[in-house]
Amino acid sequence: MSKGQKQIQSGFETYGVKDYVVIQKGDTKIAITGAFGKDSLKCAPTCELLFKDPVEAVKDTVEKIKKNEKVDMIVCVSHCGTWEDENKSEDELLAKNVKDIDLIISGHTHSELKEPIQHENTYIVSCGEYGKNIGSLSLKQNSNGRWDLSSYELIPVSENIQPDEKTQNRIDELMDTVDANYLADFGYTRSEVLAQNDIEFNSLEDLCSKHEESNLGQIIADSFAYAADSVNVAVVPSGTIRDTYTKGDITVEDVYNSFSLGIGKDGIAGYPLISTYLTGKELKLAAEVDASVSDFMTTARLYSSGLNFTYNPNRMILNKVTDCYLTKDGQRIEIQDNQLYHVVTDLYTGQMLGSVNKMSYGLLSFEPKDKEGNPIENLEDHIIKEDGKELKAWDAIARYMCSFDDTDGDGIANVSKYYASTHEHKVVDDSKNIIDLIKKPNKFSAMIVTIVLVIILLIVLLILLIRRIVRKIRKKNK
Incomplete structure (x- = not known):
């Protein structure tokens, strides 16, 4: 052995x-x-x-x-x-x-x-x-x-179902160990109120059924950008979001449940945030993949902080995005294809980029880089740390919740009214006007059109060949 x-x-x-x-x-x-x-x-x-x-x-x-x-x-x-x-x-x-x-x-x-x-x-x-x-x-x-x-x-499962007393007591004992053995290291308790909320956030079902801007995805993406330094873009896919936020108190437990997946290199529960760099061309590609592919794989829908785009669902696949740009302090910034941009996401999402490359056979290629532009071989080496400790994604959300203003004067933050409306992070242009459908073709649309034309040409040639063979057979039979 x-x-x-x-x-x-x-x-x-x-x-x-x-x-x-x-x-x-x-x-x-x-x-x-x-x-x-x-x-x-x-x-x-x-x-x-x-x-x-x-x-x-x-x-x-x-x-x-x-x-x-x-x-x-x-x-x-x-x-x-x-x-x-x-x-x-x-x-x-x-x-x-x-x-x-x-x-x-x-x-x-x-x-x-x-x-x-x-x-x-x-x-x-x-x-x-x-x-x-x-x-x-x-x-x-x-x-x-x-x-x-x-x-x-x-x-x-609802509040109307009475818990089994013995089982509930055991659950409570285990939850106490969560406070003592896990959350204490982050300075929290599970019942601690981080913020008060009176905004209706999207449900998890909304993330699957509606391909549009989501205030649930947005607040989490903004949390990642808030917790990291000098970020151009922060990204969160819908599949990593595990719960929404209801009206009333938002506790540490609520926040953890909303992003509870995974484990870090440190062996501690919770995916950490990672710091990577992508080119402007890759950022535009990310928007295009989201616009074109996420209806087939709803867990891959992207919500971003700093990256805005408009897409038309009626356009050709991989050519649906008609406008894509960055924003900072409310100002539009044009994306430069060859420039590097600082991107923050969670470890799992970063690791899934390789799957996009494999599934598309290299046609859709993302290559995370360091700040010098060198390809990253191991994303775990680029986990964001503070005093040697991994910055967990859920902790970034908790910090963001605490950062809001105390508008009620009761010593507790109130979730910003900003999230009560949309802000053109992802705009759906449902136009079926022929000009809107064919304007701004990209390399993917050119490739698809070429493939379709080749297929049509082959079909025509095949038909002509069959007709020629049929004619020869008829001549022989006369």
């Missing part, structure tokens, strides 16, 4: 990772295994683990279960997900190809399945996102040893 293999084995032993576990519930023995999907892996650009094909891996594990265990039910807890397209829906592919699974509890895609998906004897269930629902189901074993669904419901 090599040193690397020993380290892997040690890690699995440390964390108690197993292919499956068997639990006893009453008279029923249940084998539980897990799966991590292909799309999930694409969303984890820095993952250092190697994964087998999920279908093949689960199939192998199920065979082990059937060989070594006498169980009544096999359950797969999956992070593969479901999609509307059945042929791309990973958990449905899992159900079709590993028929001995009785139940797949699906995650990753945040699907809220009002009714289970069924493929032969396998049921797929999913209760949505962010703990909004609890899924409840009952299964009854039939004469063939498989299971029939007898009931299924998604129960919305």
Whole structure:
């Protein structure tokens, strides 16, 4: 066994990772295994683990279960997900190809399945996102040893549901450790009020359904710019935002929940901010990618501080942006293609830039640089630090909340009225005028038009060739 293999084995032993576990519930023995999907892996650009094909891996594990265990039910807890397209829906592919699974509890895609998906004897269930629902189901074993669904419901989680006292006490104990072992290092407590808010912020559903300026995305992007030094542009994608802000008190817990993802190089929870540089040409490309691609991948919608643009959704893909510029103190600044601009974002977003390059086969290329213009090899080396400590993204938001004026005179900041309206950070020009649709063509539109013309030419040539062949055949038959 090599040193690397020993380290892997040690890690699995440390964390108690197993292919499956068997639990006893009453008279029923249940084998539980897990799966991590292909799309999930694409969303984890820095993952250092190697994964087998999920279908093949689960199939192998199920065979082990059937060989070594006498169980009544096999359950797969999956992070593969479901999609509307059945042929791309990973958990449905899992159900079709590993028929001995009785139940797949699906995650990753945040699907809220009002009714289970069924493929032969396998049921797929999913209760949505962010703990909004609890899924409840009952299964009854039939004469063939498989299971029939007898009931299924998604129960919305609300204040009307009374918590289990014992469970709630345990949660409270754990939350106390959050204050003592985590937030104290940042100078906060979870219930500390940072600001008072009377503004209606966009919901998470708005970020997915509306491709326009968002005051929720804007306040977070502005927070990043506020916490860092000499920033030209700060960027936050919608997929990293995990909660909105309601009216009333905004606490440390609220802010942390809004940007709770990840971990830093320091091993401490929370993605840190990173400092990078992009050229003006790359900033314009970022706006174009947002305008053209984010309707297909809503988690990639961008909200920025300092970068403003106008786009027309009716224009050709990758040529939708009609105006793009920087702002500082309310003043318009034209972007210079070859100039370097200081960009701040969170570590995860920076790491995902490489995925854009790969997915577009280099056509859409971003290369984060240092302030001298040298390509950055490791983004973790460019984490923003203060006194040796990483500046966490959620902490930047907390600081920004505290920075607002105390307009009520009660010693607590009030969220600025600035966020009650939009400010042309992202303008949608829905014109269908032919002039507006074809003006300002770029290299991408030229490439697409060229490709279309080549395809048309090939079709015409093919038709002419077929006609010539048909004529020859007719002449021979006369």
